[in-house]
Amino acid sequence: MIQAYAAEAAGAELKSFSYDPGPLGQDEVEVEVESCGICHSDLSMLDNEWGITQYPFVAGHEAVGVIRALGSHVSDRHLGQRVGVGWYARSCLTCEQCLSGDHNLCSQTQATIVGHFGGFGDRVRCQSTWAIPLPPELDAATAGPLFCGGITVFNPLVQFDIRPTHRVGVVGVGGLGHLALQFMAAWGCEVTAFSSNPDKTDELKSLGADHVVNSRDPEALKAVAGSLDFILSTVNVSLDWTAYIQALRPKGRLHFVGVVLEPVPVNVFGLLDRQKTLSGSPLGSPATVAQMLRFAAHHSIAPITQAFPFSQVNEALAHLRRGQARYRLILTH
């Protein structure tokens, strides 16, 4: 039996929950969870905001731990290996996307917390491909958020061939944004942070921002018009997107990794005139996760976390709901 924390209904408190996971799949590994980050998506799923949650619901998709069991066909992992398990627990491995190295774009992905029990427990399972080995240089106690927040902001740098000569921006400096600043600075870019809280300027600069712009000040946004090659939006609220498109240089890209529910009204001439682009992307492939981990190890990039014991999971969720996470919460055993 796996001991976990589950909600029985939308928005309910998590309670101790034990379940029999059945026989281990031939291509699966079972990971003993050492720690698990809490992502805003865990809250969205808990509250059934996207209408796809199944109860009892076990959240957690930023888990780090040690492989304690291997499916009979698993040859790419070994017992005792420390790995991370992120948003995806499985992909088909046989479609064009998987065969092209874009496993995260596979239409048959199994998300770790959608119709599957996640990492808020003592064990979690996934396809071996998606249990990504953690380099020994990285701190197992805080690395969890790299497997969702980290890969989400790192992957676009790879996908869109961002270069060290590019001038880049990050909109929203929370769990995702504080990692984006670190990655982009290490990437060699000149980095602008757009934050609604300019009091954090010194902190944002210590994370890698060269410039800080008050995202609530229309004049400040105007002042950076035409100055950025790439803007990464990590927020899930509607902003004045036209102002951010105007902040792009020719051939610039505004890229969304945060899900904004309201449609973004795009002025076609605003894109066409200077060849600008709008896009979005979900997480990253296993190969890109491994690249990210090596890059993080090389550049000493780590999530800034606040730890809660698993027994205080409800307190931790309440902390996140109040917007008090600085910058990512982690549950530990």
Place this chain on the structure above:
Amino acid sequence: MIQAYAAEAAGAELKSFSYDPGPLGQDEVEVEVESCGICHSDLSMLDNEWGITQYPFVAGHEAVGVIRALGSHVSDRHLGQRVGVGWYARSCLTCEQCLSGDHNLCSQTQATIVGHFGGFGDRVRCQSTWAIPLPPELDAATAGPLFCGGITVFNPLVQFDIRPTHRVGVVGVGGLGHLALQFMAAWGCEVTAFSSNPDKTDELKSLGADHVVNSRDPEALKAVAGSLDFILSTVNVSLDWTAYIQALRPKGRLHFVGVVLEPVPVNVFGLLDRQKTLSGSPLGSPATVAQMLRFAAHHSIAPITQAFPFSQVNEALAHLRRGQARYRLILTH
């Protein structure tokens, strides 16, 4: 004096108009116009739809002709050389965009018909860089539309690294779209034409379409969901853009070269889920125009045109206004 056709006010009939162009600029050439295509932008400018028209207004930005005068500093062109003059008559040549080969993204471009007299006349002037030599294999009488319509649809294939293995689509088969179909088929792609007039199916296939989809049939659009890597929209009306984004494959791009005035409402999750992109671009650089002309010559790609004598310019404009151009109108002396 240059003999031209000009409108004195928004939407007015064109009348004979002669003007003194003054001394030829040091970096300019003067081209004796042999023929000039009529683009929908000529109508938009004539009607002052974009609020930037200056009167008397001389339209025409798809001119082909022969260089009859060279500015004192011009060394890259010669007298008697046959060239085309498109949307741009000048760029600064010194900014980062020009120095990077992206002259069409220069913020100092001079458009041929904005505050400048265009090609509806016996002569037209432009900076020598923007008078692009016409390969002798191309028919001077019909090549004009390549310099606006042609480069507008060819340039994205270059900019976004469209590959022969890509499945591509064209929305709207008019002056731009009929050239896009030819370029894409010659590019090696599997091509889908989205047309509101499925009666044209045989004609669209002869232009290069492998498949024809009725753009007014929601069920037909649904049937192609997830099937295209690249969709080029040439229309200037609002369509069900969400359906076109859904027609994209993972990593697919919906690209606008037609100016749609109503904002396009973009569902961020629809982009993010499968890493899709929305973008726009204006025309192309001199180097890309030259590439396009070589490619057109190699593949025997030509605009399909209907010719009117310059003396019937108003009849030609009326023909275009009625939506009767198949596919591009050309004025000839």
